[in-house]
Amino acid sequence: MSKPIEHDYIGLSEPQLPSMEKSSDTNNKKNALHLKATELRLGLPGSESPEWDDHDHNVLSLKTFVSGAKRGFSDALDGGGKWVFSGGSGGGSEGLFSPRSSGNNNGGKGLSGSDSGLGGPVLKDGATQKPVVVQEKKPQAASGAGHGNGNIAPASKAQVVGWPPIRSFRKNTMASHPPKKDDDAEAKLGSGCLYVKVRMDGAPYLRKVDLKIYGSYKELSSALEKMFSCFTIGQCGSHGAPSRDGLSESRLIDLLHGSEYVLTYEDKDGDWMLVGDVPWEMFTDSCKRLRIMKSSEAIGLAPRAMEKCKNCT
């Protein structure tokens, strides 16, 4: 099944949590990271041990990905970030959750149990509902005139999928050129999403992924596997309507991690590179689009990658 990007409330907030956590570590790690990171590696991300990959969530299934995300939540609480569950200015709202999680308060449909105060009900297969958690910027009174409260200093906001309702082409435009009135570097963290197109050789239609919601190559790779799983066995109907045949996960992994396909990307300079050669952040900064291509066509990418890395060190 395809990865439910639209659901990924937790996933959206995830990368931001570790960025808060490791902000102090980054500088220390950077020098050490850099050398290792620019070593030439052949093959897909995850096939070698990604030491510079900060969250090794072992995300080979939706279930484990979600449980990894839950871990991210408790990290946030332990990490002392200011998570305030208020819906704005004391107006008696339950906070910015989707109604499922705040259903108990609302007197809406009864929901089967609930775990923490954060989350919604736990489902049979272990995957939780994903609540929306937003860092509150001011405890009382809305923004507008008063900028001066300053008692809370969040780095950025967790984002709700599809909200505010701004179309992708507009979001992508602003994301790549975010002009700020005041040079507030912090604000850039919340600069939206970064949709890139993913094309798989032989697939009937393109997909889009938001690179910002992944923290590592492994996550991205896993998401792509899910997304394109229905194509790999060539079971598509006419013009983009794939069939609903069950595919075992092991078969997917064999196809993508094995010899048949490799994941490549086009960078800012227009060159096609193997995914996985550079540190994750460098990759998301320079990736314009992705292509899952047959291994046979990918020969000859490696040397270019090596040259480029030499240039950027």
Add this chain to the structure above:
Amino acid sequence: MQKKMAYSFPDEVLEHVFSFIQSDKDRNAVSMVCKSWYDIERWCRRKIFVGNCYAVNPRIVIRRFPEVRSIELKGKPHFADFNLVPDGWGGYVFPWILEMARAYPWLEEIRLKRMVVTDESLELIAKSFKNFKVLVLFSCEGFSTDGLAAIAASCKNLRELDLRDSEVDDLSGHWLSHFPETYTSLVSLNISCLGSDEVSFSALERLVGRCPNLRTLLLNRAVPLDKIANILRRAPQLVEFGTGTYTAELRPDVFSYLAGAFSSCKELRSLSGFWEAVPAYIPAIYSVCSRLTSLNLSFATIQNPDLIKLVSLCPSLQRLLVLDYIEDSGLEALASSCKDLQELRVFPSDPFGVEPNVSLTEQGLVAISWGCPKLESVLYFCRQMSNAALVTIAQNRPNLTRFRLCIIDPKTVDYLTHEPLDVGFGAIVEHCKDLRRLSLSGLLTDRVFDYIGTYAKKLEMLSVAFAGDSDLGLHHVLSGCESLRKLEIRDCPFGDKALLANAAKLETMRSLWMSSCSVSFGACKLLGQKMPRLNVEVIDERGHPDSRPESCPVDKLYIYRSVAGPRVDMPPFVWTKDEDSSLRLS
């Protein structure tokens, strides 16, 4: 007998009379008068509009209307614009093109919105319709520049190629060169959505130069500022122009050449583009400002005072799209200088920022409502609102027909009173009796829906997010809004009760979208079983809904009326009342 003959006209006369009736609604009314009018009308209907491509199928359309010249189709639901509809959901145009290629060899116009269009579809269009004139792909996807090349090469009578907001796979920059040198009939070209490397400048200039009837030209970002002047000089008859990236180092020679090019375009009424606009080059357009009726600065990064100065020079403006850099002060200036303003859209420059980066509040919109008597369409993103402001706006502008307010933080209260914004929106629907489209935001209880159900009798489209307390809210809307055609809801505590109680209403609407609400799969199945003319689609990528507890709500729900029955191209993550998947493609 005699009476009948005295009152019946020959078919040709009736046909001639009907040819003056263009609107779909009127045509539909005409066809219902009697059997013979139905028959005559169906043979002479030339234009078809299908608001939901799955509400009907090509065969049914072709059977009833054999002589169609123009067709418009819409595919995915509106919330697909905000990535709420998974890729692969549907909206494929190919089956339509295939059937129409056989049945309508004289088809001239195809307009598509939110549909998946493949290169194969475009190639088939290019091959099949000898007199093809108009192709509009609004928010479509799935095709590449190869498909465009096929259109360019084969459609000798093409007048309009409009790719607005579509996602095009850029494979080659040379598709424009596929327009033969003999081709001169272009009237409108919109390639603003194309990515960086896709246009060959020389091919573009030659094309523009040899098409004397070119009225609309919207360029893409790849076209740099210093190329604009040459293009404009070749097409001084342009009425609507979109620049590319409007930034360059200030050079006096480039500036004056550009300014001169603009001033020679006496027919220019609409400008757009302006990506990354720099203030230095804005004065180049001053000579056309007094005549401008439409200005789209929503990608322009210029701020006040340059922005205020610019809009103050455009007294004839009817339509303005702008970023919130305009701020309250700019909107006040706009209110005093642009008395003809009918449509205003203010987009957020930093929607995900935690702190507001500009001084744009409800005051700006209030000022506009005081100053612009013809204002009827509003799309406004802001961070604070009050009931008092909304009441004022409603009282000032009862002629509003489209009002979309997006307060960026969900469930934001009235910043003055800390109350929900029910009363404010209530005033909007009460005073604006012709309101056709409404989008809500802020903290809202069931009360606002009571107001809407009571007053919004002409409302056709309602968008709701993070609002309401209970099923009663949904019930108010479904039972009260007589003209409702499209209802889209996300993250509201609406469940089975209101839906099932108003099942019949759903057949009078085009569609209902509900995501992250509280509707159970059981209710969806029941609805699907009881209402055979509704397609009830549960969109859920977590697996079969039955694999979750009964009380677990469905993720997304899309219900629409259809005479075509269940569709045959459903992807794996769409579930209907039919348990077995034998209806799916295999």
